[in-house]
Amino acid sequence: MKVKNISKVVGQMPVRDPFILSAYHYDLYPKGNGKMGPDASLLKGKNIGQDFDRDADWRMYHGETIPGFPHHPHRGFEIVTIAAEGFADHFDSKGSKGRYGNGDVQLMSAGSGVLHGEMFPLLNDDKDNPFRLFQIWLNMPSKSKLTEPNYKMLWSEKIPEAHITDENGGKVDVKVILGEYYGVKSQDPLENSWAKDKNHHVGIALVEMDPGTKFVLPAVAASMNRFVFFYDGTSTISIEENNMQQRQLADLAGDEEITITNGDQKAKILILEGEPIGEPVAAYGPFVMNTQQELQEAFEEYRRTEFGGWPWGDKETDIVNPKDTGRFASYNHGEEIDKP
Known part of the structure; x- marks a missing residue:
């Protein structure tokens, strides 16, 4: 057949091994307010932190003033993020940051553990900010789950x-x-x-x-x-x-x-x-391992170390780049810069 x-x-697509999750976000965000947030009331019809209403034209997800997902941990799998329309700002516990969008793709291996944030700045103040994003969780075999976290950009102009x-x-x-x-x-x-x-x-x-x-x-x-x-x-x-x-x-x-x-x-x-x-999968929230014991160990290690901590300021969990920043990727606290 x-x-x-x-x-x-x-919501999520019903996919299977080697994929753990595939999510599709399409939001018709309004004009920006000059501070990379929506020029619209967040008090009417928006349940911040729980706003996954698929009938809504746009959702804030977990952002309070700017759409997106403030910092959160991952371990044991790879994330393929396709920013087909609009922009995403990336910051992580390895000292990497960047801005990508309008066709760019980010590959990020969480490996042994990484803390990262992904916010969606609304850069247009004179017109709407449509946003289209795919986030695909590609599993890793047990031998690779505790490897060093890694991240690279596939710039739209260079994607074959x-x-x-x-x-x-x-x-x-x-x-x-x-x-x-x-x-x-x-x-x-x-x-x-x-x-x-x-x-x-x-x-x-x-x-x-x-x-x-x-x-x-x-x-x-x-x-x-x-x-x-x-x-x-x-x-x-x-x-x-x-x-x-x-x-x-x-x-x-x-x-x-x-x-x-x-x-x-x-x-x-x-x-x-x-x-x-073809290996056992034990997944809960942001971690994808092979056994319940490994899941417990992942949570315990995160509570103890926060996977290296957050180097961008204790209170700035939803940090974004300056508004006039172009597309770029910075690795290891600026030691390496990658641009389209």
Whole structure:
């Protein structure tokens, strides 16, 4: 069976090993207030810290004056953050910081433990600030879970792309974040990533399809888990004669060639695929380990050390870069700077 299941995504996507979680955020934030927060009342209809109302045009999540997620810990997995629209500010306990957005991707291995914050500054004061973000938790095998935390940027301009023209002249553009599609290989994954070994068949890609075009996923392996998420488009797409609406996820066979056909409007899809790690998973909140004992040890170590502490000021858990800062990444307290 090529198409195992098609489901409506409300909140997190129902993905499987090697993926732990895949979340999609799309917020129509209003104009900024000059201080990188929304120029709108937060007292009416906004439940700060609990605001996950999917019917709302925009959510603050856990930010109090600026949207985002103030500092919090992670251990035992890798986070792939795709900032498709809008901007994100990153700070962590390793002394790294940065700003990225409008197509940039961040790879971050939590490894043995890291404390990080990700805030979403609203930089436009004269127009709205639409924000679109994917956050994908890619698990790590037990041998890699306590490796040194790591972080790198994939700048939008440098992410490899496959450009396909079909027999009718329509175009399909594939942004290859991890893996290989149509002969185009991604940049190198992080050193301890499950994606490092090409035999694990890890693939993450964003695909934009012109109306009426087709995109083919090749047969790879029966053991591989494969998902397609249709996240933007006013028409429908079909996967092997199964129609899909916007915000639906298809669970697909990994050992079958899969043809995706677009309808009469542009469509954007996310591809997630990879071989399962096949190890026990013990996950709670921000930690993903193999056993309950390892989870307990992770919480105990975090309470004791805070994974190195927060070097950006005790009270600044929701810190952002200055408003006029461009896109950049700074590592190890500014010892290394990376820009697009």
